[in-house]
Amino acid sequence: GGRMPRPTRVKNKSPAPLQITAEQILREAAERQDTEARPPKQRITDPEELEEYKLRKRKAFEDSIRRNRQLVTTWIKYAQWEETQDDFERARSIFERALDEDYRNVPIWLKYAEMEMRHKNINRARNIWDRAVTLLPRISQLWYKYSYMEDVIGNYAGARQVFERWMEWSPDEHCWMAFVNFEMRLGEVDRARTVYERFVKCHPSVKSWLKYGKFEEQQGAVERARAVYTRALEILGEEGEDERLFIAFAKFEERHHEGDRARAIYKYALDHVPKQRAQDLYKMFTTFEKTHGDRTGIENIIISKRRFQYEEELRQAPTNYDVWFDYVRLEEEFGDVDAAREVYERAIAAVPPVTEKRLWRRYIYLWIMYAVFEEVVAKDTNKAREVYKACLSLIPHKKFSFAKVWTLFAKFEVRQHNLDGARKIFGQAIGMAPMKDKLYENYIQLELQLGEVDRCRKLYQGFLANNPTNCKAWTQFADLERNLNEVDRARGVLELAVSQPTLDMPELLWKHYIDFEIGLGEHGRTRDLYRRLLQRTKHVKVWISFAQFEHAAAGDHAAARAVFSEAHSYFKQNSELKDERVMLLENWLAMEKDIGDNAQLEKVQRMMPRRVKKRRLIKAEDGSDAGWEEYWHYIFPGEESGAPNLKLLERAHAWKRQKTGPATEQPAATEQPAAEQPAQKFVNFVASKEVFTSTDTGCPEKEKAPATAEGKKKGEGEKNE
Numbered sequence: 062g063g064r065m066p067r068p069t070r071v072k073n074k075s076p077a078p079l080q081i082t083a084e085q086i087l088r089e090a091a092e093r094q095d096t097e098a099r100p101p102k103q104r105i106t107d108p109e110e111l112e113e114y115k116l117r118k119r120k121a122f123e124d125s126i127r128r129n130r131q132l133v134t135t136w137i138k139y140a141q142w143e144e145t146q147d148d149f150e151r152a153r154s155i156f157e158r159a160l161d162e163d164y165r166n167v168p169i170w171l172k173y174a175e176m177e178m179r180h181k182n183i184n185r186a187r188n189i190w191d192r193a194v195t196l197l198p199r200i201s202q203l204w205y206k207y208s209y210m211e212d213v214i215g216n217y218a219g220a221r222q223v224f225e226r227w228m229e230w231s232p233d234e235h236c237w238m239a240f241v242n243f244e245m246r247l248g249e250v251d252r253a254r255t256v257y258e259r260f261v262k263c264h265p266s267v268k269s270w271l272k273y274g275k276f277e278e279q280q281g282a283v284e285r286a287r288a289v290y291t292r293a294l295e296i297l298g299e300e301g302e303d304e305r306l307f308i309a310f311a312k313f314e315e316r317h318h319e320g321d322r323a324r325a326i327y328k329y330a331l332d333h334v335p336k337q338r339a340q341d342l343y344k345m346f347t348t349f350e351k352t353h354g355d356r357t358g359i360e361n362i363i364i365s366k367r368r369f370q371y372e373e374e375l376r377q378a379p380t381n382y383d384v385w386f387d388y389v390r391l392e393e394e395f396g397d398v399d400a401a402r403e404v405y406e407r408a409i410a411a412v413p414p415v416t417e418k419r420l421w422r423r424y425i426y427l428w429i430m431y432a433v434f435e436e437v438v439a440k441d442t443n444k445a446r447e448v449y450k451a452c453l454s455l456i457p458h459k460k461f462s463f464a465k466v467w468t469l470f471a472k473f474e475v476r477q478h479n480l481d482g483a484r485k486i487f488g489q490a491i492g493m494a495p496m497k498d499k500l501y502e503n504y505i506q507l508e509l510q511l512g513e514v515d516r517c518r519k520l521y522q523g524f525l526a527n528n529p530t531n532c533k534a535w536t537q538f539a540d541l542e543r544n545l546n547e548v549d550r551a552r553g554v555l556e557l558a559v560s561q562p563t564l565d566m567p568e569l570l571w572k573h574y575i576d577f578e579i580g581l582g583e584h585g586r587t588r589d590l591y592r593r594l595l596q597r598t599k600h601v602k603v604w605i606s607f608a609q610f611e612h613a614a615a616g617d618h619a620a621a622r623a624v625f626s627e628a629h630s631y632f633k634q635n636s637e638l639k640d641e642r643v644m645l646l647e648n649w650l651a652m653e654k655d656i657g658d659n660a661q662l663e664k665v666q667r668m669m670p671r672r673v674k675k676r677r678l679i680k681a682e683d684g685s686d687a688g689w690e691e692y693w694h695y696i697f698p699g700e701e702s703g704a705p706n707l708k709l710l711e712r713a714h715a716w717k718r719q720k721t722g723p724a725t726e727q728p729a730a731t732e733q734p735a736a737e738q739p740a741q742k743f744v745n746f747v748a749s750k751e752v753f754t755s756t757d758t759g760c761p762e763k764e765k766a767p768a769t770a771e772g773k774k775k776g777e778g779e780k781n782e
Contacts, residue, residue, distance in 0.1 A: 136159035165197065183214060254276075274313065302330075302334050304330065312345075409452075468503040471483040475507070502534075505524070505537075509541075521534065532569050579610070601638075
């Protein structure tokens with residue numbers, strides 16, 4: 062093949078002086094188009110020429126039909142052409158041939174009948190319509206045209222007969238409405254009413270009854286219209302529980318100034334129509350009450366609307382217990398007992414789908430509220446007891462239990478003066494959930510209020526046998542014996558408690574035991590307890606508490622100092638416990654200030670450490686560097702070897718003082734000037750910048766200037782600032 066021509070390259074891309082719009086281009090293109098060649102008009106004057114023309118046209122039509130006999134437009138054009146030639150027999154013959162090909166084609170019937178109607182061949186047109194509706198009775202258009210023709214020519218009896226034949230096929234509502242409109246044009250109201258009766262039987266829907274009721278109201282027959290609406294509700298049944306029917310009925314009564322009837326209809330509808338299908342009904346009722354009602358009516362409709370909202374939310378999420386709480390509160394406040402009870406029953410039926418306690422916690426409160434409601438509001442104690450029993454039978458006690466439900470049930474029986482029943486409930490609860498501490502505590506509290514001390518002791522024994530690590534139970538048991546002035550019993554309980562190998566909060570138990578002995582004034586026993594505790598733990602707070610006891614409770618300052626000194630020796634040996642050592646010294650210092658002994662105060666102050674700010678590298682969980690953090694490092698007296706920078710700083714200050722001292726010392730500084738000039742520069746630099754921050758924890762801290770950038774870069778991660 063030949064090569065494609067290269068596209069023309071535009072060298073000058075600047076705009077042309079004369080601009081042409083797209084509209085001008087299109088107009089010019091249209092003007093330059095050649096006119097379409099049309100055949101010349103022929104004027105036929107000779108009959109032979111006419112016959113030749115007809116023969117030619119007929120041959121063309123026949124050839125077209127022969128090529129495609131199913132093309133309806135060809136048949137219709139052929140017949141219409143014969144009609145223009147006033148050859149009706151040929152036109153009828155063509156229509157008949159077309160119907161033989163496809164009698165189900167509606168346009169052929171329509172064109173055929175319209176041709177006869179145009180030329181006022183009524184009987185022929187009637188014959189065609191009759192044949193059409195007989196063969197195609199489900200085609201409404203044929204019936205419309207047939208009845209319309211009879212109506213136009215004034216043959217009303219014939220038109221009515223056509224409608225009657227049509228209605229036997231149970232057509233749709235538009236066809237029935239055409240029949241009604243026909244009778245109304247003739248002024249035959251009774252006949253139209255009869256048609257409506259047949260219509261609602263054929264199509265028993267809400268829409269049909271609404272049209273019938275509207276028709277009766279337009280005729281001024283109020284009682285008939287009311288009867289129609291009433292019959293609609295009776296006949297339709299559940300299908301009639303549609304908000305459209307109730308709204309139309311209520312509006313009808315409202316238009317005829319029957320406010321009480323309208324209100325009754327609205328209330329009946331709100332009680333029977335499903336909530337999800339009554340949105341417009343609530344709106345219309347609210348509008349009605351605002352127009353015709355009082356304050357109570359408006360409040361009732363607002364409550365109904367809130368009920369509807371809750372129902373919608375619960376339909377989407379049946380286990381949304383927050384909505385159930387709001388719903389039951391609404392019914393308790395504004396509804397009656399039966400309505401509230403119904404909502405409670407529906408709420409407790411929404412059991413959590415999974416047996417996990419975190420999902421059951423809010424659900425159980427529905428049962429509790431239900432039982433309280435039956436007892437307090439409904440005054441039905443038997444029903445409340447049944448609610449408690451049903452709740453306890455529903456809880457999967459092998460996986461988890463709720464001490465609150467057992468306790469409330471037992472307290473309910475106490476209020477009913479049934480102590481044996483309450484004890485049985487607690488006994489059953491302990492048997493089914495022995496590890497629930499709250500059950501023991503509430504049971505013991507009940508027996509204590511009743512003054513049953515022996516029962517309380519037995520309960521504590523069972524409690525501690527099941528859970529010997531519970532320090533709170535041990536202390537409560539000891540308090541019970543202490544309140545009964547059974548000191549030996551209380552001491553025995555506490556002694557048994559501290560001898561347990563495992564405790565959940567041992568510090569709480571030991572503190573309680575020590576406070577118990579201090580309260581009795583048993584200082585010797587208290588010291589023994591402290592010593593026993595120090596054998597188990599060397600925590601700094603134990604040492605501080607021991608010393609404070611000797612200082613405050615026993616009043617023995619020497620013993621307190623001995624405890625502090627012993628503790629200080631222990632922490633001095635364990636050099637990694639610097640924070641605890643500082644805490645100990647601070648408390649010791651505070652005690653000496655309280656005593657007022659200056660010699661001892663200075664002694665403790667000399668023990669106080671210096672505080673140095675340092676930096677250290679932080680490591681992330683994955684081992685990467687996470688930045689730097691600042692912290693305080695304590696340097697105690699005698700630990701200068703661990704702080705070379707601080708030692709260097711002190712020597713630098715001493716060197717400077719030596720250089721700026723008396724004149725007698727000056728020659729020693731000038732004997733070797735060449736070697737001492739660098740040292741002098743370093744001393745001056747350190748003294749002027751004061752790079753390091755060194756403070757004594759016993760004295761006020763002095764903030765110094767931060768380190769230079771060069772100083773921060775040096776070192777391996779720890780640098781004095």
